[in-house]
Amino acid sequence: MSQLPESATAAQTWDPKTLIVAGGRPEHTNDGPVNHPITFTSTYHSHGLAGAEDRVYARFSNPSWDPFEEVLGQLERAQYPALVFSSGMAAISAALTLVPEGGVLVLPQHSYNGSLGLSAELQAAGRFSVRAVDVANTDEVLRAMDGADVLWLESPTNPMLEVADLPVLLAAAKTSGVLSIVDNTFATPLLQQPLTLGADLVVHSVTKYLSGHSDLILGAVVTSDKQLHSRLHGHRTLHGAIASPMDVFLALRGVRTLSVRLERSQENSQILAERLAAHAKVSTVRYPGLPTDVGHRRATEQMSGYGSVISFTVGSSATDADRMIEELRLITGATSLGGVETLAERRARHANEPTTVPENLIRLSVGIEAVEDLWLDLSRALERI
Numbered sequence: 001m002s003q004l005p006e007s008a009t010a011a012q013t014w015d016p017k018t019l020i021v022a023g024g025r026p027e028h029t030n031d032g033p034v035n036h037p038i039t040f041t042s043t044y045h046s047h048g049l050a051g052a053e054d055r056v057y058a059r060f061s062n063p064s065w066d067p068f069e070e071v072l073g074q075l076e077r078a079q080y081p082a083l084v085f086s087s088g089m090a091a092i093s094a095a096l097t098l099v100p101e102g103g104v105l106v107l108p109q110h111s112y113n114g115s116l117g118l119s120a121e122l123q124a125a126g127r128f129s130v131r132a133v134d135v136a137n138t139d140e141v142l143r144a145m146d147g148a149d150v151l152w153l154e155s156p157t158n159p160m161l162e163v164a165d166l167p168v169l170l171a172a173a174k175t176s177g178v179l180s181i182v183d184n185t186f187a188t189p190l191l192q193q194p195l196t197l198g199a200d201l202v203v204h205s206v207t208k209y210l211s212g213h214s215d216l217i218l219g220a221v222v223t224s225d226k227q228l229h230s231r232l233h234g235h236r237t238l239h240g241a242i243a244s245p246m247d248v249f250l251a252l253r254g255v256r257t258l259s260v261r262l263e264r265s266q267e268n269s270q271i272l273a274e275r276l277a278a279h280a281k282v283s284t285v286r287y288p289g290l291p292t293d294v295g296h297r298r299a300t301e302q303m304s305g306y307g308s309v310i311s312f313t314v315g316s317s318a319t320d321a322d323r324m325i326e327e328l329r330l331i332t333g334a335t336s337l338g339g340v341e342t343l344a345e346r347r348a349r350h351a352n353e354p355t356t357v358p359e360n361l362i363r364l365s366v367g368i369e370a371v372e373d374l375w376l377d378l379s380r381a382l383e384r385i
Helices: 006-011 016-022 066-075 088-096 113-124 138-144 166-176 226-239 245-255 258-277 296-302 318-327 371-383
Strands: 083-085 104-108 129-133 150-154 179-183 201-205 219-222 282-286 309-314 343-346 361-365
Touching: 016 066, 016 258, 066 083, 066 219, 066 245, 083 088, 083 226, 088 113, 088 201, 088 219, 088 226, 104 113, 113 129, 113 150, 129 138, 138 166, 150 166, 166 179, 258 282, 258 309, 258 371, 309 318, 318 343, 318 361, 318 371
Parallel strands: 104 129, 104 150, 150 179, 179 201
Antiparallel strands: 083 219, 201 219, 282 309, 309 361, 343 361
């Protein structure tokens, strides 16, 4: 395991909008490639005893992972490259191994349902116990941390878009010796960098905003802690949760446009959220960019943008929400988020979604289409309820 190279460390002085384009590039040499080539191999030439930095075997390391891991580590302001995993769930699963046997995990009651499902399964197996909290209620989270081992945070949350007080909670975790993990998928490192606020570990579903095109499955973890990095690298190696070189190459290509994609989708989100909030058939809208949203002030203080996901309740039943999605023509009715296309889903259709998620809540992942076309599609579908 090595720290970020000297050139990468120097690049951390760049604006993130520059870093996503210029980071992780080959050295500038005459007739050299602008992009790192994809390396398809399962093993490497090796002579004598393997050194700490030798690749040896492609389950340990691959040159095609290096540029992506370097750039994501830089974006999160980490001291080490990120570790890419075969899926977001593989990254989450690895992170949850950090909860000690018989320990206590503090987890938001509204989180990615994969995180909720896996933690519930591990609790049922007696691996550890879970304390579910309203992550927007800082006092409640602080009380739950008493005697806990790991604090898992998501902000904004999926799908309720609650905003946690990250600076306060992460400082409290540090003071009390509680390991802190932040799922930064919704915000991306362009909107917040939890490691700079005191988090021990950041988790990403690379599938979403980082890759940005709804065409691959990857995950990642990022840390500045040498022991955590080594432990999670070992977990990835022994459990085989490794990524295809081609997928990681495509993910890095997606990262190159993250800034412009996020800028456009956030602009669209603000307009759509305001119009949805004024619509007679929409009862509630959650989007941190709305001044009326309960998380607006906190998001404004600790984020550099409000993201591109809107959650809203429509009509009075699951049937109303399903009917609206069926009537959409431009917007795709599908799960996932963070791609260039706008996706809509009634989240409670998933059996393991928390019962506190309203049956008629729609999560809208806003893409980069022309906003007036998106609104025309939404408004027409709403009128059909």
